Amino acid sequence: MTAIVELEHIEKRYGAIAAVNDVSFALQPGESVALIGHNGAGKTTLFKMMLGLSRPTSGDIRVLGDHPAAGEFAARKRLGYLPESVSFNGALTGREVLSFYARLKDASTDKIDSLLERVGLTAAADRPIRTYSKGMRQRLGLIQALFGDPLLLLLDEPTTGLDPALRLEFYEIVQELQQQGATIVLSSHALTELEERASRIIILNRGRMVANGSIDELRKLAGLPIKIRVTVASGKAEKLSALVGPVPNWREINGHLVEFDAAPGAKIELIRRATDAAGPAQDVAILQPTLDDLYAHFLRRHGEAAA
Ligand SMILES: Nc1ncnc2c1ncn2[C@@H]1O[C@H](COP(=O)(O)OP(=O)(O)OP(=O)(O)O)[C@@H](O)[C@H]1O
Numbered sequence: 001m002t003a004i005v006e007l008e009h010i011e012k013r014y015g016a017i018a019a020v021n022d023v024s025f026a027l028q029p030g031e032s033v034a035l036i037g038h039n040g041a042g043k044t045t046l047f048k049m050m051l052g053l054s055r056p057t058s059g060d061i062r063v064l065g066d067h068p069a070a071g072e073f074a075a076r077k078r079l080g081y082l083p084e085s086v087s088f089n090g091a092l093t094g095r096e097v098l099s100f101y102a103r104l105k106d107a108s109t110d111k112i113d114s115l116l117e118r119v120g121l122t123a124a125a126d127r128p129i130r131t132y133s134k135g136m137r138q139r140l141g142l143i144q145a146l147f148g149d150p151l152l153l154l155l156d157e158p159t160t161g162l163d164p165a166l167r168l169e170f171y172e173i174v175q176e177l178q179q180q181g182a183t184i185v186l187s188s189h190a191l192t193e194l195e196e197r198a199s200r201i202i203i204l205n206r207g208r209m210v211a212n213g214s215i216d217e218l219r220k221l222a223g224l225p226i227k228i229r230v231t232v233a234s235g236k237a238e239k240l241s242a243l244v245g246p247v248p249n250w251r252e253i254n255g256h257l258v259e260f261d262a263a264p265g266a267k268i269e270l271i272r273r274a275t276d277a278a279g280p281a282q283d284v285a286i287l288q289p290t291l292d293d294l295y296a297h298f299l300r301r302h303g304e305a306a307a
Pocket of ligand 1: 019
């Protein structure tokens, strides 16, 4: 399969700062990749290099078969980009701006009305953009990124400023594009919403890639404990403790809820004991390490390795 994006040992320096440091990965068609990292980790710098707006100090980068760093980038029309801060000419209406972007990409303007409707901007379409809220500008930005049936969509913190309903709508649009074969790369600090949506997660720390895999792969690699949460009848926590035996991080959250950790290999046995027919368990939940937990783990591990 031909990779949509290939980065080999990419480094980008700004004077003494290594914004991106020896990063290599390849992205395949139809992948949806979450790029996560702290402020200043190098996410936007990576986007800019994939777009050909900035050149790597060293290393090789190929996007849609082209070398954006060489200045020739014929495939750029099949690339959609939503920058972190979208800014449009406030005097133009939403519809005027979209017609402009569609023409830039040689794309048809036929879809403008249905896209405006999809993101709830129909009523505002003929108003000047200076009257738009931040979320409305963000939605307009998303539409312009969708022109030209992009094969690669680069979305830099796309859900900032969107309310929960619009976030859901946004992810539905992105998922449809992915199902049609587009490769999506999005950066975000909202880890919870990426957890079940990204097929792959790349974690950056101070310019270096410290993890790259599906959430299941990262969970296996990290080997973090699973949390088991048991609901018991009032005053029965002690009885549960006697059944389960000594376990790490036993926490009685309130009179009805008890939580404890289970190493990945010990989970089944502990659940069996906790749910013993004669025991006090009324319900049981298994809490896998979240993306927040994994992110903290890989950052910590990288910090320790670098020390
Ligand atoms: N044009 C520039 N000149 C000098 N330093 C830069 C430039 N652009 C980025 N940097 C530095 O490179 C590093 C990475 O910045 P980048 O914008 O890629 O981070 P980010 O992960 O996108 O952060 P955020 O989550 O805050 O958007 C930072 O230390 C930043 O200060």
